[in-house]
Amino acid sequence: MTSPTSGRPPGRPRAGVTAEVFAATLSTVHELGYARATVDRIAAAAGVAKTTIYRRWPTKGALVVDCLLDAFGPVPLEGTDRAELMASAIRWIAAKVGEPGVGDAFAGVFSDAVSDPELRVILAGRLQEPYRLALRDALGEPDSRILFFIDVVVGALLHRMGMTGEPMVESDVTALVEMVLSYYDGGTCPA
Amino acid sequence: MTSPTSGRPPGRPRAGVTAEVFAATLSTVHELGYARATVDRIAAAAGVAKTTIYRRWPTKGALVVDCLLDAFGPVPLEGTDRAELMASAIRWIAAKVGEPGVGDAFAGVFSDAVSDPELRVILAGRLQEPYRLALRDALGEPDSRILFFIDVVVGALLHRMGMTGEPMVESDVTALVEMVLSYYDGGTCPA
DNA sequence: GATTTACGCTACCTTAGGTATCGATACCTC
DNA sequence: GAGGTATCGATACCTAAGGTAGCGTAAATC
Numbered sequence: 086m087t088s089p090t091s092g093r094p095p096g097r098p099r100a101g102v103t104a105e106v107f108a109a110t111l112s113t114v115h116e117l118g119y120a121r122a123t124v125d126r127i128a129a130a131a132g133v134a135k136t137t138i139y140r141r142w143p144t145k146g147a148l149v150v151d152c153l154l155d156a157f158g159p160v161p162l163e164g165t166d167r168a169e170l171m172a173s174a175i176r177w178i179a180a181k182v183g184e185p186g187v188g189d190a191f192a193g194v195f196s197d198a199v200s201d202p203e204l205r206v207i208l209a210g211r212l213q214e215p216y217r218l219a220l221r222d223a224l225g226e227p228d229s230r231i232l233f234f235i236d237v238v239v240g241a242l243l244h245r246m247g248m249t250g251e252p253m254v255e256s257d258v259t260a261l262v263e264m265v266l267s268y269y270d271g272g273t274c275p276a
Numbered sequence: 277m278t279s280p281t282s283g284r285p286p287g288r289p290r291a292g293v294t295a296e297v298f299a300a301t302l303s304t305v306h307e308l309g310y311a312r313a314t315v316d317r318i319a320a321a322a323g324v325a326k327t328t329i330y331r332r333w334p335t336k337g338a339l340v341v342d343c344l345l346d347a348f349g350p351v352p353l354e355g356t357d358r359a360e361l362m363a364s365a366i367r368w369i370a371a372k373v374g375e376p377g378v379g380d381a382f383a384g385v386f387s388d389a390v391s392d393p394e395l396r397v398i399l400a401g402r403l404q405e406p407y408r409l410a411l412r413d414a415l416g417e418p419d420s421r422i423l424f425f426i427d428v429v430v431g432a433l434l435h436r437m438g439m440t441g442e443p444m445v446e447s448d449v450t451a452l453v454e455m456v457l458s459y460y461d462g463g464t465c466p467a
Numbered sequence: 468g469a470t471t472t473a474c475g476c477t478a479c480c481t482t483a484g485g486t487a488t489c490g491a492t493a494c495c496t497c
Numbered sequence: 498g499a500g501g502t503a504t505c506g507a508t509a510c511c512t513a514a515g516g517t518a519g520c521g522t523a524a525a526t527c
Binding site: 118119120121189192193195196197198199200201202205208209213229232233235236237239240241242243244245246247248249250253256257260261263264265267268 | 310383391432451
């Protein structure tokens with residue numbers, strides 16, 4: 086649906102539009118914030134007509150979700166044991182949220198999804214679901230614990246971003262890693 | 277500013293308007309979600325003119341913040357030791373977010389605040405600040421740890437609400453309490 | 468060269484936040 | 498009781514922004 090590179094276009098799909106729009110979306114959101122990053126402005130920044138964007142993505146929210154999916158890429162699940170895996174995942178998402186535009190965009194779509202059930206389905210299904218599955222397979226925890234893990238980590242990062250406008254600092258990310266690991270990995274007891 | 281009961285009105289301030297508007301705000305948000313709960317609809321539900329609302333609150337966000345402040349009330353910091361205090365605070369805010377309308381309204385303003393610096397100031401200063409101070413005094417933790425505590429707890433609750441549309445279930449609240457306490461209160465080590 | 472397809476452009480619709488104005492009504496003071 | 502004052506309700510309005518429709522056009526494919 087939203088992937089324009091499929092179907093072998095006979096006309097002139099102007100290769101590279103998607104990448105340009107994604108870049109324009111992030112930079113515009115970074116500059117103006119999510120709400121002020123209107124589709125008109127994003128289109129202008131991408132050197133593209135507004136209608137072209139709406140031909141490829143049904144809503145602004147869907148565009149941003151796809152943009153985030155592209156910006157995030159796959160979770161780098163590095164490490165041999167569970168603790169290392171979880172720590173790397175937390176530090177990865179924290180770093181991503183800290184990238185200019187990404188954090189604002191993420192918080193923004195999330196915001197919109199709160200009162201928009203359709204967007205919520207897109208956000209949860211298209212963005213969260215792949216990472217949920219990857220984490221579940223890698224960590225071997227039950228579904229409910231994976232969802233809880235995501236709630237705590239992503240929730241804390243977004244809350245900091247939303248309340249202060251700035252991403253979480255390094256020391257707090259470390260605290261987050263310690264807190265989550267001590268819970269999932271059996272306590273901070275040195276013995 | 278937003279408190280109409282001060283100043284001894286010479287005219288006819290029609291006592292009870294604030295309470296009616298608050299109730300209408302929560303019920304409308306509960307029914308339709310934050311975005312669809314327009315000021316027009318809230319005004320209609322409260323039996324009040326839209327202009328009356330804008331005479332008392334500068335923006336929709338400010339109205340909802342005041343409404344939440346009223347709905348939350350003071351934190352009941354019960355318990356003798358720190359662990360009990362933290363647990364009661366977590367369960368209190370979790371229960372509040374679970375009340376019909378409150379969670380949606382909270383997630384909604386939070387959302388708006390992401391791309392609205394003025395609203396962010398109102399939200400952080402008027403809603404979060406009192407609780408931050410109360411927690412700091414009661415727990416005796418440094419400011420950064422209190423903010424981190426709030427980020428984790430409120431962030432997780434809002435993330436669950438935003439992603440699923442439903443408040444966090446009891447078992448997850450319990451997990452949240454355990455996780456936070458084991459971190460702030462020295463590990464789950466039985467020794 | 469004809470068809471197909473996506474693009475740019477312009478114009479437009481709708482919703483919703485927020486403002487301005489005016490007349491009515493209640494209260495308080497004199 | 499008369500007059501001033503402040504708030505309320507109603508209507509009308511402005512603006513920004515999401516989203517749509519229609520038209521002409523440029524480019525690949527056949």
